[in-house]
Amino acid sequence: MSGTLRHLEPPRVVNIEDLRRLAQQRLPKVIFDYLDGGAEDEITLRENSSAFQEVYFRPRQAVATPKRDLRTKVLGTEIAFPALLAPVGYSRMMHPDGEAGAARVAGAAGTGYILSTISGYKLEDVRAATKGPCWFQLYMVGGREVAEDSIARAKQAGYGALVVTVDTPIAGMRERDSRNGMKQLMGKNALAKLPYIEEFLAHPRWLAGFLRDGGMPKLENIVVRGKGALALLDVTSALARTVVTWEDFRWMREIWTGPIVAKGVMIGDDARRAVDAGCAGVIVSNHGGRQLDCCDATLRVLPEVVAAVRGQAEVLVDGGVRRGGDIAKAICLGAKAVLIGRAYAYGLAAAGEAGVTRALQILREDLDRTLALIGCETVAGLDSSYVEMGRLGLRRG
Ligand code: FNR
Secondary structure, rough: OOOOOHHHHHOOOOOOOHHHHHHHHHHHHHHHHHHHHOOOOOOHHHHHHHOOOOEOOOOOOOOOOOOOOOOOEEEEEEEOOOEOOOOOHHHHHOOOOOHHHHHHHHHOOOOEEEEEOOOOOOHHHHHOOOOOOOOEEOOOOHHHHHHHHHHHHHHHOOOOOEEEEOOOOOOOHHHHHHOOOHHHHHOOOOHHHOOOOHHOOOHHHHHHHHHHHOOOOOOEEEOOEEEEOOOOOOHHHHHOOOOOOHHHHHHHHOOOOOOOEEEEEHHHHHHHHHHOOOEEEEOOOHHHOOOOOOOHHHHHHHHHHHHHOOOOOEEEEEEOOOOOHHHHHHHHHOOOEEEEOOHHHHHHHHHHHHHHHHHHHHHHHHHHHHHHHHOEHHHOOOOOHHHEOHHOOOOOO
């Protein structure tokens, strides 16, 4: 584990924003912006967070809550607190601990980890790194044959669910990446990388870790038959090949016998389609505002999706969760649990496993404190009576 928790304690690190600041200091700009940024004007990126600020608590006072219980069950598996780690591609570029380190910390904290297809570590090694639940997120980069092979590997390795991301028919326009030359950095032309040397040298801690880790990792879970693991691609090129349709869920259903979860649902009709396609869960997500800009905040869409699935699938939500209180609000509005993306990835980028540990600790303590302050002893007891949603301008259910 690199970095120690002591460096990540108050006064240096009090909240997730502090980890974000440390991540910004440690990472070269091109990598930080990839992690931090969103599509186009970043309206959806901002809305995801600000929607949480439009929901106010209705606390019940003078209630004793001596033993707060943060546990919940997702897809039949108990987790210690209701936040799973979302798939975050290129995690190994942020810190050598990467996907394996994040999974290890999730397991130690008693929660689940969702591994992205775009991972620098082999899915078998990530599964082995955690004693907690582990799900595999699928992008169809490389087509159906390649996807079938990675699904078979995920099954063999003991992944508990297949998460199919449905919001990437192509990549969103991430203007920061385009300006920073992410494509050139990830490309094969060594000369095109020269302009980054100065920026890399200005971030020696990141650079030392990157070089010690062997430089650009390969995409170990996208293995083309006869050719081996794919070299690292920039995200635009990778997502140009990932279109998935509800039809695909049929063949996936045949080869994956465990639960399937559709990630990226933003309207009630699609939630119904997911249920009809046999999904055990849906994740209300706009990819953290990285794909279609100007789609609604996920928190606003959540009640519509919860109503549409009529209890036939579990509903999770992600986007903009930066505080434990946000987790409570999402559960009050009908989510079983949330996924956190940047909140832990900032920690990973700032200090590897220690940073992820600190991020989860912050969110857990926030949530525990929130339960005490609103007078609700258990996460299972949270419901809409604990929030006032007037200002959220909710969409119809
Ligand atoms: C992502 N996300 C993502 N989703 C996915 O299905 N596969 C992936 O490989 C990635 N990669 C990825 C990289 C980075 C750097 C980020 C920030 C996000 C989306 C992610 O799973 C999740 O939906 C969002 O991160 C949720 O929003 P917050 O929590 O980051 O605001």
